Amino acid sequence: MNYLYLLPCIITSILASKVSQAPLLHDHDPSVSDFTTYQSEVSSSHSIRVKRQNATLCDTPVDQYTGWLDVGAKHLFFWYFKAENAASDNDDEPLALWLTGGPGGSSMLGMLQELGPCLINKHGNGTVYNPFGWNKETALIFVDQPAGVGFSYLDEGEPVPGDSFTSAADMHLFLQVFVSKVFPEHKNGPLVITGESYAGHYLPALGAQIVSQNILYPKQAQVPLKSLAIGNGYVSPLDTAYGYWETLCTTNPGVDKPIFNETICDIMATNLPRCIAVAKTCYDYPDPAICNAAAKVCWDGVIVFYDGESYAGGRNRFDITAPCDLDEFCYPETELVQDYLNLESSFNALGVPKNVRKFEVxxxxxxxxxxxxxxxxxxxxxxxxxxxxxxxxxLIYQGNLDLACNTAGAKRWTANMPWKGQSAFTSKELKPWKSTKDGKEVVAGTFKEVNVKMMDGDEKTTRFALVTVDGSGHMVPMDQPEISLDMLNRWLAGKSFD
Structure with a gap:
């Protein structure tokens, strides 16, 4: 078995052969007149082509646009939506970027299955309006990245990106052109970058790239990053592996009894110290050979007992209380999304070039x-x-029923991360937070947060928060849509979860 194929949080292997891929070929070749092109002021090889969409493809009342960022030989697809409650027409409208994980997952999954202004309908032939879409108070953009994912593509002969830092460099250039030239109403932000799963790698890399480039090149167009919101993120693989035992061998996720029996839990507990030790070696010496060996040790000793049975008809890595209906992805909506975006009408409306022969999630x-x-x-x-x-x-937010990127691991790495606010953060206990669901106040989960002055002489505080969501697995906006929107809006508004 290729143990890397089922590593925690990697959810994006191509669908099993039983999933429809039709149509495989599209003859539509959009003319240049379909799009408006915006050229980067930084590089002659970077531009964005964009076209306006109506509500035919995505059922929403707001303005929406699609297009591609051309980064030399790489072409990144995006879908952008205005906010339903846009605050102004100035240059300080908020913007949220969503990245689905993988590596290799299309952000159209997040859009049409979880938090977009519209969601795939039950027949897979259209969409329905999402009353809990995340674009209520902020504009929202979904990007298929790195190049080669979803509707994004590479010119012939161009190597496929293989790490989060290359992806971050491309995404920074995208955002730089996007907020300065294409939609200048977002020029001064605030921008929140958000996503889930392997976005726990994508977002920190992208955030660091944005901040460093803003500092290094103050006279170039700035990307107005304000915050990150990482959902069930694959931030620290070592801690994710550590969290397997607690998630499967206790009732802490919110289950009536542990998923595994004492025999399997004893085996996992015996193997965990070696898994953690070799994973730490990878952290200290990040050589591919060392890191691949660490992954195998953790897979064979800890992860395989559950993930090795995660397939259609088997276990669900993304919700330990739910069935798995589809290999790798588990949720049948994923197949519907792929079928819908492969319709001839979808390709024509989006203006998909001949380079993209079919859409794959x-x-x-x-x-x-x-x-x-x-x-x-x-x-x-x-x-x-x-x-x-x-x-x-x-913001680190967690659905408690997720195993792939579990809450137990997130609690561990957020407590162990060395920064100025570490002592204040670890001294706090997780407390319940309340939200509204179906018109009633409910306990949504737990939280703890700190606001820390990071720079001497600067009164501005920096916020770090861990928020858990009960009754939710890996995809919090899908499992708890009303609560997740409340969580996002509180975060954007700077309101406490207390």
Whole structure:
């Protein structure tokens, strides 16, 4: 077995052969007149082509646009929506960027299955309006990245990106052109970058790239990053593996009894110290050979007992209380999303070029490229420490029923991350937070947060929060849509979860 194929939080292998891929070929070749092109002021090889969409493809009352960022030989697809409650027509309208994980997952999954202004309907032939879409108070953009994912593509002969840092460089250039030229109403932000799963790698790398480039090139267009919001993120693989035992061998996730019996739990507990030790070696010496060996030790000793049975008809890594209906992805809506976006009408409306022969929710090529580097097994805590030091707020939110990127692991790495606010954060206990669901006040989960002055002589505080959501697995906006929107809006407004 290729143990990397089922690593925690890697959800984007191509669908099983039983999933429809039709149509495989599209003859539509959009003319240049379909799009308006915006050229980067930084590089002649970077531009964005954009076209306006109506509500035919995505059922929403707001203005929406699609297009591609051309980064030399790489072409990144995006879908942008205005906010339903836009605050102004100035240059300080808020913007949220969503990235689905993988590596290799299309952000169209997040859009049409979880938090977009519209969701796939039950027949897979259209969409329905989402009353809990995340674009209520902020504009929202979904990007298929890195190049080679979803509707994004590469020119012939261009190598597939294989690490989060290359992806971050491309995404920074995208955002730079996007907010300065295409939609200048977002020029001064605030921008929140958000996503889930392997976005726990993507977002810290992108955030650090944005901050460093803003500092290095103050006269170039600035990307107005305000915060990160990482959902069930693959930030620290070591801690994710550590959390398998607690998630499966206790009732802490919110289950009536542990998922595993004492025999399996004893085996996992025996193997955990070695898993953690070799994973730490990968952190200290991030060589692909060392990191791949660490992944195998953790897979064979800890992860395989559950993930090795995660397939259609088997266990669900993304919700330990739910069935798995589809290989790798488990949720049948994923198949519907792929079928819908492969319709001839969808290709024509989006103006998909001939380079893209079919839409796939997961890119096997990108997944394999990332497997060849150390990216899969390194920690992104240093990037988060850098962001906090530069006064970027960070929200970590967790669905408690998720195993792939479990809450137990998130609690561990957030407590162990060395930064100025570590002592204040670890001294706090998780407390219940309340939200509204179906017109009633409910206990949504737990939280703890700190606001820390990071720079001497600067009264500005930087916010770091851990928020858990009960009754939710890996995809919090899908499992708890009303509560997740409340969580996001509180975060954007700077309101406490208390």
């Amino acid at each position: 997961g890119s096997h090529a990108v997944e394999e490229a990332f497997q060849l580097t150390e990216d899969l097994e390194i920690t992104m805590k240093p990037q988060l420490e850098y962001l906090l030091a530069n006064q970027i707020d960070v």
